[in-house]
Amino acid sequence: QVQLVESGGGLVQAGGSLRLSCTASGRTFSVYAMGWFRQAPGKEREFVGAINWSGSRTYTDSVKGRFTISRDNAKNTVYLQMNSLKPEDTAVYYCAADSAPWRTVDAITPDVFGSWGQGTQVTVSS
Numbered sequence: 001q002v003q004l005v006e007s008g009g010g011l012v013q014a015g016g017s018l019r020l021s022c023t024a025s026g027r028t029f030s031v032y033a034m035g036w037f038r039q040a041p042g043k044e045r046e047f048v049g050a051i052n053w054s055g056s057r058t059y060t061d062s063v064k065g066r067f068t069i070s071r072d073n074a075k076n077t078v079y080l081q082m083n084s085l086k087p088e089d090t091a092v093y094y095c096a097a098d099s100a101p102w103r104t105v106d107a108i109t110p111d112v113f114g115s116w117g118q119g120t121q122v123t124v125s126s
Contacts, residue, residue, distance in 0.1 A: 009120030022095030038091035056105035
């Protein structure tokens with residue numbers, strides 16, 4: 001069972017940047033896709049994006065061009081760099097790990113993620 005620990009959330013003004021980190025332990029990190037989700041108050045959890053084992057990425061439309069997901073396999077860590085933040089980006093952000101290895105980016109859907117971190121709050125003030 002993989003364990004995920006997020007960090008890096010906080011309060012930022014609109015237009016600012018934050019970088020979230022998620023460190024994994026408990027299984028081989030490099031062969032699994034990693035994803036980021038968010039949940040705003042009163043809303044459903046939303047898929048933000050993901051990066052697969054080869055470094056290919058996919059993003060939801062609302063964050064394209066502003067958010068970047070990267071991974072450092074030597075550190076078992078995935079990152080979410082968030083730029084040009086907007087108040088509507090305010091949410092609890094969760095990282096998640098794919099339940100199966102070697103998945104192509106085209107096969108990544110929200111349902112493939114079976115392990116979750118505890119979440120980190122991101123608040124963007126206007």
